[in-house]
Amino acid sequence: MKAPQRLQALIDEGLIDTVVRQLMSGKEAMVYVVRCGDETRCAKVYKEADKRSFRQAVDYTENRRVKNSREARAMAKGTRFGRKVTEAIWQSAEVDALYRLAAAGVRVPTPHNFLEGVLLMDLVTDAHGDAAPRLNDVVFSPEDAIRHHASLLKEVMRMLCAGIVHGDLSEFNVLLAEDGPVIIDLPQAVDAAGNNHARRMLLRDVGNLRDFFGQFAPALLATHYGEEIWHLYERGLLRPETELTGAFVHETGPVDLRSVLREVDDAREEEAARRLRMQTPRQ
Numbered sequence: 001m002k003a004p005q006r007l008q009a010l011i012d013e014g015l016i017d018t019v020v021r022q023l024m025s026g027k028e029a030m031v032y033v034v035r036c037g038d039e040t041r042c043a044k045v046y047k048e049a050d051k052r053s054f055r056q057a058v059d060y061t062e063n064r065r066v067k068n069s070r071e072a073r074a075m076a077k078g079t080r081f082g083r084k085v086t087e088a089i090w091q092s093a094e095v096d097a098l099y100r101l102a103a104a105g106v107r108v109p110t111p112h113n114f115l116e117g118v119l120l121m122d123l124v125t126d127a128h129g130d131a132a133p134r135l136n137d138v139v140f141s142p143e144d145a146i147r148h149h150a151s152l153l154k155e156v157m158r159m160l161c162a163g164i165v166h167g168d169l170s171e172f173n174v175l176l177a178e179d180g181p182v183i184i185d186l187p188q189a190v191d192a193a194g195n196n197h198a199r200r201m202l203l204r205d206v207g208n209l210r211d212f213f214g215q216f217a218p219a220l221l222a223t224h225y226g227e228e229i230w231h232l233y234e235r236g237l238l239r240p241e242t243e244l245t246g247a248f249v250h251e252t253g254p255v256d257l258r259s260v261l262r263e264v265d266d267a268r269e270e271e272a273a274r275r276l277r278m279q280t281p282r283q
Contacts, residue, residue, distance in 0.1 A: 006045045007032065009116040016043065016120070023131055028187060033123060033131065041112065042131075044119040046187075094187040095119060097164055104162035105240075107155055107182045127178040135171035135181070135212065145216035152181050152209055153225055156202070158240040159183075160233050165190050165198045169205035171212040192233070199230050224248035 003011055003019045010016040020033040023042060030045045098111040098121065109121040124132040140148065152174065159166065166173075166189055173185035192198045206226030214221035223246035231248065232238040 004030070004032070004045065006030075006116070006118060007034070007043055010043065010113070010118055010120065013115065015113055015115065019043075026185075028185075034120075036112075036120070040123050041120060042109070042123040044121065046117045046119070093189060094185075097186040097189040101159060101162060101164060101183075101186075104158060106158045106162065107180065108186070109182065109184060124175045124177045124182045124184070126176070132175040132177045132182065135174045135176060138176055140213070140216040142217040145213040146220065148176075148181055149209060149213040149217070149220060152183075153206070153229075153244065154240065155181070155183055156206060156209075157229060157238060157242060160192055160202065160229065161238060161240055163192050165192050165195075165202045166205050167201045170208040202226060202230055 001019055001021055003016075007016060007019060016034045016036055018035045020035060020040070023031040023033050025031075029047055032043045032045065034041055034043045092114070095111060095114045098108055098119075101108045102110055109124055111119065111121045113120040126132045135148075156166070156169070166183065166186060168185065168188045169183065173183070175182045175184055190198050190201060192202070195201075203226040206229065210220050210223060210225065225244055225246050227248040228244055228246065229238065232242060
């Protein structure tokens with residue numbers, strides 16, 4: 001196919017030889033299958049902020065660093081330069097997270113380069129060498145559901161041990177490769193220690209996995225892995241190899257009504273986002 005204009009810079013630099021086809025169009029990016037020498041990879045072309053449907057919520061961007069006070073002031077004022085800085089930070093967050101997680105042994109696509117708003121990384125494939133499906137496109141047996149759920153919990157723990165919470169983990173951004181699930185889409189990843197919303201996001205991520213796989217293995221619906229994982233993390237006891245029980249006894253005490261209402265609002269926003277993802281065509 002004819003190379004999109006946004007990929008021309010990578011072709012000029014010799015990072016891409018040919019563009020094979022468009023793989024998908026998502027809420028934040030267009031993804032293309034490309035050839036790089038003897039390798040088949042994918043190129044994620046980030047959409048401009050005004051053409052995306054995913055909101056850069058303050059919860060996600062909290063504590064993300066800027067280079068200097070000029071950039072911080074521009075971002076706060078919402079100037080054109082400030083919006084450009086914000087967009088660059090949003091994009092680089094995924095790149096940084098991918099390199100960091102790949103180094104920690106987390107099952108994510110291996111990144112290769114980032115240039116002009118385009119992320120070049122490994123193409124995740126199935127047993128036939130085709131682009132791997134998302135979890136929501138697959139029907140599982142109860143046994144496979146339990147197995148893949150356990151595998152992804154290990155990845156969540158490995159991510160948290162590396163100091164990162166995905167922040168938007170669900171069946172829509174996990175691919176089922178030939179050798180198991182691979183986690184994708186990380187521009188909203190947050191620092192576990194530096195973001196005040198990290199716990200809530202971790203619980204939501206794990207809850208999404210529970211609810212999805214629970215459709216095929218109902219016993220999973222009664223588990224509380226998210227609370228257990230965060231409890232261990234807070235106390236410095238979490239390791240990638242930690243054996244979980246799925247049980248957790250909630251501490252009793254005064255109810256924080258503001259936190260409860262915030263959780264309700266977040267749940268509403270998450271449901272709206274999930275419905276939007278379901279409507280987004282995958283090509």
